[in-house]
Amino acid sequence: MADTQEIVSVLTESRVFPPPAEFSQRAHIRSMQDYQRLWDEAEKDPQKYWGDRAREELFWKEPFQTVLDWKPPHARWFVEGKTNLAYNCLDRHLPKLKDKPAILFEGEPGDRRAITYGELSQQVNRLANGLKSLGVKKGDRVGIYLPMVPEAAVAMLACARLGAVHSVVFGGFSAEALQERMKDAGVKVLLTADGGWRKGAVVPLMKNVEAALTHATGIEKVVVLTRTGDGKLPEGPKFLAWDALVKGQPDTCEPEWVESEHPLFILYTSGSTGKPKGVLHTTAGYAMNASLTTRWVFDLREDDVYWCTADVGWVTGHSYVVYGPLMNGVTTVLYEGAPTQPGPDRFWDIIERYKVSILYTAPTAIRAFMRLGDGPVKQHDLSSLRLLGSVGEPINPEAWMWYRDVIGGGRCPVVDTWWQTETGSIMISPLPGATPTKPGSATFPLPGIHAEILDRDGKRVPRGQGGLLFVTKPWPSMLRSVYGDPERYANTYFSELPGMYFTGDGARTDADGYVWLMGRVDDVVNVAGHRLGTAEVESALVAHAKVAEAAVVGRPDDLKGTALVAFVTLKQGNAPSDALKKELAAHVAKEIGAIARPDEIRFAEGLPKTRSGKIMRRLLRDVAAGNHSTQDTTTLEDLNVLAALRQNDE
Ligand code: WT7
Numbered sequence: 001m002a003d004t005q006e007i008v009s010v011l012t013e014s015r016v017f018p019p020p021a022e023f024s025q026r027a028h029i030r031s032m033q034d035y036q037r038l039w040d041e042a043e044k045d046p047q048k049y050w051g052d053r054a055r056e057e058l059f060w061k062e063p064f065q066t067v068l069d070w071k072p073p074h075a076r077w078f079v080e081g082k083t084n085l086a087y088n089c090l091d092r093h094l095p096k097l098k099d100k101p102a103i104l105f106e107g108e109p110g111d112r113r114a115i116t117y118g119e120l121s122q123q124v125n126r127l128a129n130g131l132k133s134l135g136v137k138k139g140d141r142v143g144i145y146l147p148m149v150p151e152a153a154v155a156m157l158a159c160a161r162l163g164a165v166h167s168v169v170f171g172g173f174s175a176e177a178l179q180e181r182m183k184d185a186g187v188k189v190l191l192t193a194d195g196g197w198r199k200g201a202v203v204p205l206m207k208n209v210e211a212a213l214t215h216a217t218g219i220e221k222v223v224v225l226t227r228t229g230d231g232k233l234p235e236g237p238k239f240l241a242w243d244a245l246v247k248g249q250p251d252t253c254e255p256e257w258v259e260s261e262h263p264l265f266i267l268y269t270s271g272s273t274g275k276p277k278g279v280l281h282t283t284a285g286y287a288m289n290a291s292l293t294t295r296w297v298f299d300l301r302e303d304d305v306y307w308c309t310a311d312v313g314w315v316t317g318h319s320y321v322v323y324g325p326l327m328n329g330v331t332t333v334l335y336e337g338a339p340t341q342p343g344p345d346r347f348w349d350i351i352e353r354y355k356v357s358i359l360y361t362a363p364t365a366i367r368a369f370m371r372l373g374d375g376p377v378k379q380h381d382l383s384s385l386r387l388l389g390s391v392g393e394p395i396n397p398e399a400w401m402w403y404r405d406v407i408g409g410g411r412c413p414v415v416d417t418w419w420q421t422e423t424g425s426i427m428i429s430p431l432p433g434a435t436p437t438k439p440g441s442a443t444f445p446l447p448g449i450h451a452e453i454l455d456r457d458g459k460r461v462p463r464g465q466g467g468l469l470f471v472t473k474p475w476p477s478m479l480r481s482v483y484g485d486p487e488r489y490a491n492t493y494f495s496e497l498p499g500m501y502f503t504g505d506g507a508r509t510d511a512d513g514y515v516w517l518m519g520r521v522d523d524v525v526n527v528a529g530h531r532l533g534t535a536e537v538e539s540a541l542v543a544h545a546k547v548a549e550a551a552v553v554g555r556p557d558d559l560k561g562t563a564l565v566a567f568v569t570l571k572q573g574n575a576p577s578d579a580l581k582k583e584l585a586a587h588v589a590k591e592i593g594a595i596a597r598p599d600e601i602r603f604a605e606g607l608p609k610t611r612s613g614k615i616m617r618r619l620l621r622d623v624a625a626g627n628h629s630t631q632d633t634t635t636l637e638d639l640n641v642l643a644a645l646r647q648n649d650e
Helices: 004-012 021-026 032-044 046-057 085-089 091-097 117-133 150-162 175-185 205-213 242-246 283-297 315-327 346-354 363-371 397-407 486-494 534-542 578-591 617-626 636-649
Strands: 066-071 074-079 101-106 112-116 141-145 165-168 187-193 196-198 201-203 221-225 239-241 263-269 277-282 305-308 331-335 358-361 387-391 414-417 451-454 466-471 501-509 515-520 524-527 530-533 547-557 561-570 600-603
Touching (some): 046 074, 046 283, 074 283, 085 091, 091 117, 117 150, 141 150, 150 187, 150 315, 165 175, 175 187, 175 205, 175 277, 187 205, 205 221, 221 242, 239 242, 263 283, 263 315, 277 283, 283 315, 387 397, 397 414, 515 524, 534 561, 534 578, 547 617, 561 617
Parallel strands (some): 101 331, 141 165, 141 187, 165 263, 305 331, 358 387, 561 600
Antiparallel strands (some): 066 074, 196 201, 263 277, 547 561
């Protein structure tokens, strides 16, 4: 950890941006001394530190007795306490905030709705009562497959109110991906819509649901919101209309007071092997960290209009679109559609119209806007903005500078926030009123977060050197398990160094102790801010009748961060062709979703392998990157020669 002395000493260097004085003066955390004090407090007595935070952040129906029970790799936080997350997001604000907008919604076609805390609370309670009438009770799993409409937040909160466990599936995922996740989670009721709007077209959610239901899922009821169509439901006793379910339901519903460790949600994320993992989060620890980090990192004030552009289908949407902002009683903007629909200035138009003060988005979006030039930005008055955030992948300094200068007018601090589905909340990030930022660095871990860069033996690497990023002590919003597979939980996250959480990321610190993330060290790639396991894409490819073998690697890409390159060998009797490339790409999109569609497919007659038969992905990564801008001359012989060379080297 850098001490304040050293941080101050780098201020004279170029490209270090101290927080603006006016910003610091009004901030929750105003200086590196304040930060250091919190850090020391957490270090000295973690139980007291986290216990105090939990008492401050949450309403407790019954107080907890034990802050932490840690039997690695299993943590239980705030044991014996009881709370309810929907109550924390809604009821406790109502005396003061009943008429304050909780959600400002804008649909892609331009439809708008402002929903106050009072109205949101009523909608949540009605749906909770409706779900109850379908037999949903504490501990049952409920699937959510919705576009970015307010009902997605209503659905999550209704589950939380009942103590039901939600599992949101991103609307861009295919029928196959949906079916796999619903089955794994044992979902009883699915909340969905006929469709959603994206790039001027309808995303056919209902069609995907019907296709998913042709296979075993265990789903008993499907509740359908009308968003894009005429309200006609598919045939059969499984389907019922959202409107019909909530109609006439009382708008009050007693919250289910759940234990701190009661499961809150399951969210699937890609790993380096096999099928997606159901990351399991529980109630109080998750809620506490989501609430605290939203206020500190985004320096929330009562009058902020806060916009996180993530979809609720990702963890960012859970923690920073729905739960974090609502626990803090701010107004959160929810936008349904594509960033450039109908024109390249849609985001800036939204910011100007709603007077958005905090914008939290992804580097891939920032780079896409950068390509469009400053023109669309300059058409709008963005003076309401006071803080900018970035998440999902390393942000390159050029994009960081553009974000700061062009979007933020040079006056808004930029917070580059590092975290993961598994961590539940932001772990490494500047505190905007305190931390001098450097373009491209996530700076320092938050107080109480022991993010450390170690070598494989667990030794801390010296400053300036790269290593593996671990979190060496438990934290409240950490995942508790992989749903239904505790062994995979232990193996994936706690086997590299016993008792320490391995992130899968590489990182280094610079001479000032700033953390710089260096991307994944496993077979996970980050495409446009979305995590994909290359093994998943490979297994989709080999499921195609014409494919014998496939190896998928990432290649650096200016826009998406990483692009997917698939090396494919075909079964006997099939010839490579452009048509087949298209067919395979479409096949992957169908199996997983459009986000997994390979950017490039290369046919080969053999894949380079080690003698033990492991595909040499490192070599393929070089091939994919090296031939990026030249003609594709890679042939079977080239690859075999390379492979042979490597084998001779061994
Ligand atoms: C992976 C987690 C956390 C919400 C979005 C992604 C990468 C995330 C940053 C950042 C560098 C980042 C890491 C991480 N990542 N934020 N600020 N700088 N890399 O959640 O899908 O669970 O992916 O995204 O590689 O491990 P996720």
